[in-house]
Amino acid sequence: MSTLLLAFALLLPAAVAWGVVSRLDPEPARGPVALALRAGASCILGPAFGSLVTYGWLVGGGTLGRGYAVFDAVLLLAIVLALRLRRRATVAAPRRPTSRLDALALVLVALCLAILGAALIDAAARIPHGEWDAWAIWNSRARFLFRGGAEWRAGFADELRKTSHPGYPLLVPLAVARLWAFAGETTAAPMATAILFAVAPVLVLAGAVGRRSGAVAGASAALLLAATESWLYWGGAQYADVPLAALATTAVAFLVADAHAGGRTALALAGASLAFCAWTKEDGILLAGVFGAWAALRGPRAPGTTWTRYALGRIGALASGAALPAAARIHFQLFLSPGFAPDFTMGQTLGKTVERVLDPDRWRTIVTSLPPLFPGFAWGLPLVAIAAAALLGARPRHVLRSPVLVPALAVYAADLLVYAATPLPLDWHIGTSAERVLLHAWPALLFGLLTLVPAAPDAAPGAAEVADDRSGVAAN
Amino acid sequence: MRLPCAISSPALRRVVVLATVGALGVGIPCLHLVRRTPRHGGDGAAWADARYSGLARTLRAGERIGVIVASGDPDLDGALSMCAQYALAPAIVEPIYLSDCLRDGGPRCRLERVDRVAALEPPPPLVGILERRLGLVPTSAVDSVLLLEKRGR
Numbered sequence: 001m002s003t004l005l006l007a008f009a010l011l012l013p014a015a016v017a018w019g020v021v022s023r024l025d026p027e028p029a030r031g032p033v034a035l036a037l038r039a040g041a042s043c044i045l046g047p048a049f050g051s052l053v054t055y056g057w058l059v060g061g062g063t064l065g066r067g068y069a070v071f072d073a074v075l076l077l078a079i080v081l082a083l084r085l086r087r088r089a090t091v092a093a094p095r096r097p098t099s100r101l102d103a104l105a106l107v108l109v110a111l112c113l114a115i116l117g118a119a120l121i122d123a124a125a126r127i128p129h130g131e132w133d134a135w136a137i138w139n140s141r142a143r144f145l146f147r148g149g150a151e152w153r154a155g156f157a158d159e160l161r162k163t164s165h166p167g168y169p170l171l172v173p174l175a176v177a178r179l180w181a182f183a184g185e186t187t188a189a190p191m192a193t194a195i196l197f198a199v200a201p202v203l204v205l206a207g208a209v210g211r212r213s214g215a216v217a218g219a220s221a222a223l224l225l226a227a228t229e230s231w232l233y234w235g236g237a238q239y240a241d242v243p244l245a246a247l248a249t250t251a252v253a254f255l256v257a258d259a260h261a262g263g264r265t266a267l268a269l270a271g272a273s274l275a276f277c278a279w280t281k282e283d284g285i286l287l288a289g290v291f292g293a294w295a296a297l298r299g300p301r302a303p304g305t306t307w308t309r310y311a312l313g314r315i316g317a318l319a320s321g322a323a324l325p326a327a328a329r330i331h332f333q334l335f336l337s338p339g340f341a342p343d344f345t346m347g348q349t350l351g352k353t354v355e356r357v358l359d360p361d362r363w364r365t366i367v368t369s370l371p372p373l374f375p376g377f378a379w380g381l382p383l384v385a386i387a388a389a390a391l392l393g394a395r396p397r398h399v400l401r402s403p404v405l406v407p408a409l410a411v412y413a414a415d416l417l418v419y420a421a422t423p424l425p426l427d428w429h430i431g432t433s434a435e436r437v438l439l440h441a442w443p444a445l446l447f448g449l450l451t452l453v454p455a456a457p458d459a460a461p462g463a464a465e466v467a468d469d470r471s472g473v474a475a476n
Numbered sequence: 477m478r479l480p481c482a483i484s485s486p487a488l489r490r491v492v493v494l495a496t497v498g499a500l501g502v503g504i505p506c507l508h509l510v511r512r513t514p515r516h517g518g519d520g521a522a523w524a525d526a527r528y529s530g531l532a533r534t535l536r537a538g539e540r541i542g543v544i545v546a547s548g549d550p551d552l553d554g555a556l557s558m559c560a561q562y563a564l565a566p567a568i569v570e571p572i573y574l575s576d577c578l579r580d581g582g583p584r585c586r587l588e589r590v591d592r593v594a595a596l597e598p599p600p601p602l603v604g605i606l607e608r609r610l611g612l613v614p615t616s617a618v619d620s621v622l623l624l625e626k627r628g629r
Contacts, residue, residue: 101490108498115502119509126512129521135562139521143565147537154538154566163558216490223501232508237515379500388497391489 002183009069009182010192012076013053014046019083021045024269026261027211031098032106033218037207037253041269043200044246047193048276048325050076051174054145054181055328063149064181072178098215105219109206112226113199120195123236128187130194130238138240139190140164141173146180156336167337169329171280172240190238197243198235201250201443202226205450208253212260213392213453220388221450225443228376230435241436244280247273248287249443255295255403256451264317270295271321279325282340286414287440292318294407348423357420365426366419373435375442385449394452405448411441520559527596528563530619535567542586542593546574546602560594577610593624 021041027034053075057068098106129135141164144155156166172193179189202222210218225231235242251273258266274292277284296314305313319326333340356362376382399405415437422429535541543560545553557571570590577585587593593612595602597620606612612624 101487101494105494108494108502112498112501112505115505115509119505122509122512123515127515127519129519129525129562131515132520135521136558140562140565143562144537147532148566149537151537151566154568157538157568159540159568159570160561163561216494219501220493220497223497227497227500227504229504229508232505233513379504381500384496384500388493391493393486393489 002186003188005069006179006183006186006188006192008073009050009179010047010196012046012073012080013050014042015080016076016083017042017045017049019080021269023083024265025257026263026266027257033207033210033215035207036109036203036218037211040200040203040205040207041250041253043196044204044243044250045273045276047175047178047196048171048247048279050178051171051279052324052328054174054178055170055332058145058152059331063152064146064177066181068178069182072181102215105210105215106206109202109219109222112223113202116202116226116232117195117199119232120198120236121191123232124191124195124238127237128191130190134190134194134238137164137168138172138238139176141166141168141170142176142180142190143185145170145173145177146185153336156338158338161338167282167339168240169279169281169284169337170332171276172243194236194238194242197246198231201246204246204249204253205443205447208256209447209450212256212451213455217389217392217450217453220385220392221443221446224376224381224385224388224446227379227381228439228442229378230373230375230439231442234436234439239436240281241439244277244284244287245440245443247277247280247284248291248440249447251277251288251291252404252408252444252447255291256447258295259403264313264320267295267314267317268321271318272325273321274318275322275325275329279329283437283440286418287411288322290410290414291407291444292322294410295403298403352423353421356422357417359420362420362426366416366430369427369430370416370419370434370438373430374438382445385446389449389452392450392453394449395454396452398452402448402452404444404451408441408444408448411444412438415440520555521562524559524563527620528560528594531594531621531623532564532567534618535564537566539567540570540590541567542570542572542590544574544593544595544598544606545571548575560596564594578605587626591625595622595624596620598622 018038021038025038050072053072054064054068057071058064062068062071124130130139141155145152148154158166160166175193176190179193180186183189202225205225206218206222208218209221212218231242231245251270254266254270254273258270271292274288278288295318296311371377374382376384419426419430419434541564543557543564545556547553547556553571553573557569560571561569570586572587572590572593573585577587587610593606595606598606603614603622606624607614607627611627613627614622615625616623
């Protein structure tokens, strides 16, 4: 019974996310590629959205128990029904013929997903409470939220600052605590959450890259992510880094959809995903800022539109999606968190920080220590990705036009700066975090490289072929 | 201008790419599944849960409880107190570093911050020392955890 309730609790917000994504995705299309993107994005955005419902309930004075589970179920089912009743009339793109190679690509992705899932389940089952930070920080916070009843705020006491970082944002702990409200406190809840966030981005890459650049390019991006050993390891560890990378993957999928189809709905979905990044880890703020700024300034502009109107329009679209998760993040920072990144900010001055950043010895340490920790380094996956993109016909002159590649590289540059500036012992900080931090933008980097591949002759249609609501075309 | 490529046929290039990424994307997770890469460190959380869960059920959210950490090694003491905090949430654990307390005025003793103290499977001589030198009197036990209070409360 507990397993059924857990599955129900996982599927419900994913169904809401499916409805929202289907409604707002500017490029409706049939086929496994489109389904993969929607399924993956729904599995990622679902728990994220669920965490907002849970947070709102707690802040509004509720506690997590059967009463919450009933409220959550009724609310989300109502939203799913409302989305079904108001389904947008669209024309599906014509079903494209699939070549044998494309079919083989999809089979490989399916096989990879099955093995990846099995590997992650096995890894998670061997350490059911997760690795160190998982139980010390994320699952510990979830216990305070779930077990604390009306005193759930005890989890943010200043005494916990040095041990469980109560200033860290709450997407993962809330997602886990929400599942416990349905199924009781079980280690299956954080395990399932971790596995979902590790598997779903593979689907998103296969679908979103495939929609742009063909099934082989999509499969290449997906398979290279699944081949990343650090993704496999940290995916089963129940840390927040893989969920952060998963949300970033969803964001870039919608940023690319915006770049090709225009409109504002894809930007809203991207804005939501980026704000959820900031709701997941403090590092997510950096990621959201870099990708958000690039998206606000570099998207498609209609002829005759002034630059100001264009930028404001895009910022408004991003903000419309980001509103709810950003509000939760700001509320948490103002009313619950004992401080923002205290390990980096307490006792620090601008002078000390600049001195560290300008120290050549620190950069020598960074430059020599980080490359072996880069995702896929042992198997040469970054070079394989570049070679694959080149062999499939990627055009380097499109690098600057990519809504993904330049901001992904900018995130990595910012990561180097953070390590240069860190007041923590540099070797220790790199040794205990870099392998995970470098994962954050890795799926986006794969996305950016493989979407340089030109669209296949039968690739997805652009905005012109998406039906207009007002013209009353037949329902999907 | 596309990058020059030794393989001239686009179809063959797609086959080469798919074969390579397919081998990696299927093979590496298989290796991971078969090799069962060891996790970092032991499962301290499961260990702590098994021992402290009975006590956890009796504590209120936000209640401060001291936990004796007696290894003497700062890293191990820190790990043990964090494991206890995970298991005893939503109570708040105050680690009582025994070596600091027995040194009279050790700055990390913190005994003054709590009224109740928990000791996991303490050997009898330790119980005697806690009573004689720190004024901590045993009051009850929950599973393998001994609860003590300050004498005179």
